[in-house]
Amino acid sequence: MSVMVRRRIVSRIAETLCAGAVLLALVPLALILFYVLRQGIGALNIAFFTEMPKPVGEPGGGMANAIVGTLILIGIAALFAVPIGCVCGIHLAEYPDTKFSSVVRFAADVMNGVPSIVVGIFAYGIVVLPVKRFSAIAGGIALGLLMLPIVVRTTEELLRLVPAGLREGALALGATRGRAVFTVIVPAALPGILTGILVAIARVAGETAPLLFTSFNNRFWSTNLGQPIASLTVQVFSYAISPYEDWHRQAWAGAFLLVAIILTLSILARLSVRGLEKMNRP
Amino acid sequence: MTKIHVRDFDFFYGASKVLHGISMDMPDKQVTALIGPSGCGKSTFLRSINRMNDIIPDARHDGLIEIDGKNVYGGGTDAVELRRRVGMVFQKSNPFPKSIFDNVAYGLKIGGMRNRRQLNEIVEKSLTRAALWDEVKDRLQTSAFALSGGQQQRLCIARALAVDPEILLMDEPASALDPIATAKIEELIYELKDNFTIVIVTHNMQQAARVSDRTAFFMLGKLVEYSETKTIFMNPKQKMTEDYVTGRFG
Ligand SMILES: Nc1ncnc2c1ncn2[C@@H]1O[C@H](COP(=O)(O)OP(=O)(O)O)[C@@H](O)[C@H]1O
Ligand SMILES: [Mg+2]
Numbered sequence: 001m002s003v004m005v006r007r008r009i010v011s012r013i014a015e016t017l018c019a020g021a022v023l024l025a026l027v028p029l030a031l032i033l034f035y036v037l038r039q040g041i042g043a044l045n046i047a048f049f050t051e052m053p054k055p056v057g058e059p060g061g062g063m064a065n066a067i068v069g070t071l072i073l074i075g076i077a078a079l080f081a082v083p084i085g086c087v088c089g090i091h092l093a094e095y096p097d098t099k100f101s102s103v104v105r106f107a108a109d110v111m112n113g114v115p116s117i118v119v120g121i122f123a124y125g126i127v128v129l130p131v132k133r134f135s136a137i138a139g140g141i142a143l144g145l146l147m148l149p150i151v152v153r154t155t156e157e158l159l160r161l162v163p164a165g166l167r168e169g170a171l172a173l174g175a176t177r178g179r180a181v182f183t184v185i186v187p188a189a190l191p192g193i194l195t196g197i198l199v200a201i202a203r204v205a206g207e208t209a210p211l212l213f214t215s216f217n218n219r220f221w222s223t224n225l226g227q228p229i230a231s232l233t234v235q236v237f238s239y240a241i242s243p244y245e246d247w248h249r250q251a252w253a254g255a256f257l258l259v260a261i262i263l264t265l266s267i268l269a270r271l272s273v274r275g276l277e278k279m280n281r282p
Numbered sequence: 283m284t285k286i287h288v289r290d291f292d293f294f295y296g297a298s299k300v301l302h303g304i305s306m307d308m309p310d311k312q313v314t315a316l317i318g319p320s321g322c323g324k325s326t327f328l329r330s331i332n333r334m335n336d337i338i339p340d341a342r343h344d345g346l347i348e349i350d351g352k353n354v355y356g357g358g359t360d361a362v363e364l365r366r367r368v369g370m371v372f373q374k375s376n377p378f379p380k381s382i383f384d385n386v387a388y389g390l391k392i393g394g395m396r397n398r399r400q401l402n403e404i405v406e407k408s409l410t411r412a413a414l415w416d417e418v419k420d421r422l423q424t425s426a427f428a429l430s431g432g433q434q435q436r437l438c439i440a441r442a443l444a445v446d447p448e449i450l451l452m453d454e455p456a457s458a459l460d461p462i463a464t465a466k467i468e469e470l471i472y473e474l475k476d477n478f479t480i481v482i483v484t485h486n487m488q489q490a491a492r493v494s495d496r497t498a499f500f501m502l503g504k505l506v507e508y509s510e511t512k513t514i515f516m517n518p519k520q521k522m523t524e525d526y527v528t529g530r531f532g
Contacts, residue, residue, distance in 0.1 A: 174365045
């Protein structure tokens with residue numbers, strides 16, 4: 001057999017294996033989407049989005065309070081994780097080699113690996129225990145702690161992608177270092193930083209464990225940040241383990257909504273990365 | 283009249299010395315070209331004049347650079363202030379990811395200018411001086427990235443001109459451009475020297491001969507020969523210079 005033929009065969013086999021691997025990775029995603037949708041479609045109606053849960057045992061009703069609750073929890077999380085995370089990320093990108101930076105970077109990486117339930121316990125200890133009450137604030141802080149390291153590291157990495165020529169151009173025009181960072185470098189990386197935030201939100205939107213003993217759950221309408229609040233994930237969890245057929249359907253619908261939200265966020269994130277790449281290719 | 287006065291200037295990146303005792307005087311409102319094989323220290327020298335090398339860790343210098351008799355590295359000189367007086371155009375054009383207008387207005391805005399009419403006026407004047415106004419006047423608010431390579435480089439020149447510097451440093455400003463865009467830049471340099479002192483690095487011998495009044499030939503971090511451009515190309519004193527400008531090595 002000639003070398004050429006052997007090469008072609010080997011290459012064909014490799015290609016097939018690669019394509020197979022890609023399929024294997026995509027199939028579960030498609031199956032999950034399909035299965036969740038099929039199970040939940042019966043409960044996905046207007047009422048699901050607009051109505052409150054019905055009393056135990058009564059069919060119908062919806063998850064309006066849980067949907068709003070999730071939005072509030074994510075809002076609280078972003079409100080404190082985004083500013084702190086961005087400032088830390090900017091610092092890491094600007095002063096990459098200082099002792100302080102390596103400590104911050106290490107801390108962020110460790111935090112990124114801490115199981116979410118541990119973060120929940122931590123928030124329970126510092127926010128819930130002192131006032132002896134579950135609250136939206138506690139849940140938001142738990143989610144924010146999970147977001148923080150992601151925002152820090154993406155901000156750092158994306159700022160570093162900004163071509164060095166832009167910084168030099170700004171300095172050569174008489175910008176101070178700080179001025180160059182905030183008027184040229186951060187704006188150039190902004191779509192990317194936004195992506196990092198979206199990815200971080202997508203990551204925490206599906207968290208259940210850290211909410212179980214921070215924001216807990218609430219069968220009633222509540223936007224009070226000092227009170228327990230409903231969330232999609234905890235609601236799905238408690239409906240899924242309930243004995244009621246109708247609640248199971250609603251749990252599937254809630255799960256589908258979660259997947260849809262996370263998928264949308266991920267797609268938005270991809271699109272804005274593409275925007276960044278276009279900008280950096282003058 | 284001397285604008286830039288350099289005496290015994292050495293430069294080090296960490297332990298490696300890349301400039302050795304450079305001494306030369308560059309005259310006011312003339313074009314000085316720096317030529318020499320790549321890696322001989324032309325960019326390093328150019329970036330020493332506006333202290334762009336300050337941002338490189340472990341870099342240091344020895345010797346003196348004066349502009350109008352004032353020590354560039356002296357205690358009384360602020361690097362940020364200095365760079366407003368000594369503009370720079372880079373080899374790889376580096377427009378900001380902003381509109382054409384905001385690119386040109388950038389230096390003015392960070393300098394504190396807010397008056398819209400004044401900004402408009404200077405942006406137009408700078409773009410006109412950079413021979414770009416007619417091509418962009420109808421789309422000042424579009425992204426600078428939509429411009430061609432040559433236009434982007436002229437935009438960077440306009441951006442540097444807007445803060446009204448006295449000196450313009452250009453590091454191979456046309457090396458990435460096609461011949462037509464290059465010709466435009468050269469024409470521009472010729473016109474700009476009425477108002478600015480220009481120092482240009484180029485690896486293109488014909489370009490040095492066309493645009494410059496004086497030429498300095500660098501080799502391995504040393505200034506081999508510096509005089510009238512005519513002399514350097516027609517009647518060089520050093521054998522090394524002659525070999526280089528006639529293309530016998532390089
Ligand atoms: N940031 C840097 N750190 C270390 N060495 C550098 C740096 N920049 C340039 N050099 C070295 O300094 C020498 C001169 O470089 P440069 O001034 O860019 O030359 P030229 O512009 O003439 O090609 C080269 O040997 C180059 O490798
Ligand atoms: Mg160079």
